[in-house]
Amino acid sequence: MQERIRLRLDVAYDGTDFSGWAAQPDRRTVAGVLVGALDLVLGAGTATGLTVAGRTDAGVHASGQVCHLDLPAEVWQAHADRLLRRLARLLPPDVRVRAMAPVPTTFDARFSATFRRYEYRVTDAPWGAEPLRRHEILAWPRALDLDRLAAAAAGLVGEHDFAAYCRRKENATTLREVTRLDWRRDADGILVATVQADAFCQAMVRSLVGAMLAVGEGRRPPTWPAGLLTRRERSSEVSVAPAHGLTLVAVGYPEDPAEYLRRAEATRRLRVPVET
Template identity: 45%
Template sequence: MATQRTTRRPDPAVPDLRLRLDIGYDGTEFAGWARQPGERTVQAELSTALSAILHVDGQLYAACAGRTDAGVHARGQVAHVDVPFDKWHAVAKKVPFRLRGTLPPDIRVTAVREAEPGFDARYSALSRRYSYTLCDSTTGPDPLARMWAVRHPNTLDVDRMNAAVPQLLGLHDFAAFCKQTDGRTSIRTLLDANWSRNGEIVTLSITADAFCHSMVRSLVGGFLPVGDGRREPEWMGEVLHAGERHNAANVAPAQGLVLEEVVYPPADQFLARQAITRAIRQL
């Protein structure tokens, strides 16, 4: 269980420096990214490790590009952390090595560096790309793949699932495929989605400017009855435009989902991108 500590309050007398961290993790044993009382989370583990390495009183706050749910994995998560300038430069060259030794084996910081001016891991991002992996073998997934490949009992037709994609692309209100959160919009721009097969493994690669809560897993739940023939491809568009969750489109299990990549604009466009991201989306 992650140690709970008070969040650090910046000292106005000591200037802060923003760091960018590229992160991967196996989400199996985590209750998600965000800190939760009494739960083991990626944010808590990372913040605790950084606070100890930099000898900071209180808890540093790591803000991420995509707040993954319990059981969801990441290869390409990005976060930023504001740290005291003097604490960072005292140990900067040693931080990557010390993170490897301090973090548990199911989290790895693959890169840590000083962020360019205006960088914000969440609001500067242009897009996020996720993958979702299924196995439709009658015997189930390889035992070594069971933590990231979700078994589906029926054979899936990737051509049928890909035929459902075009009606979802572009700017839409994805309320039918999101867990609603008070005060937050479900309007998103879906940039790309593609299903592919490699033997018994079926994988979705999906990219959007951002995703609302459970959006990818809900879309997967909608694609499945199309892929196994229970619904026609046009049905996905009907659900989308109805604007209400459908009981045939269940939220797929968390273990198949991986945050693969976060894309950012050139540094001189960070602030302009933040203004767009923070604006209320409208159709």
């Protein structure tokens, strides 16, 4: 049997013109573009098993996405020194492979992950978003209060059933542990929500942001988002914030490579495939 090696790829992309990560017939996706470039360099079907940490939705960006794939060892040896630069020449400017390196075959970009961290950017400036940043910042038409946003976020931290904020999938759990959720206002006036959890179910991050924005502008009390955690089905009162304000900024993994397999096995036992 031909020896194969596993590669970890660190990927960034502007999600504006992509129909999400996952390959879809007749649609431009990040996975489709990446596989196409790999096929051109290495030969069709040479790279197999492309697996991503988080299957981002259409319009969502990433600066810290992680994926893995498998290659014949001899192919990696032949291309290792120049593969990154060759991909840079072939890939469109809205997606970049920033780094690649061999990892143990027990590494699973999806199931070995210990956390995913997202940032959501909003401006409440009366003139809207700066033109050069309009694809990554949501322009909000009303003033937002940072203290109210922070109070709303505080009640959502911890392990909860986030059914009210998720698009339910059959046999999929909506129990998640949010380890960080906070807001800041940067020097340029942009409001940034940082959301970190072990994993997210589909539309969860943007739903959380949508609920907190309702608090920030004064339409809902700060206790309202946490109060929805008692629900066992998606809340029709929660608006899903637009995709373009959201960026996947980091994915965490065990520091000890010996823990990759144990983490992956534990994650598989806890839940079925997840998206955000």
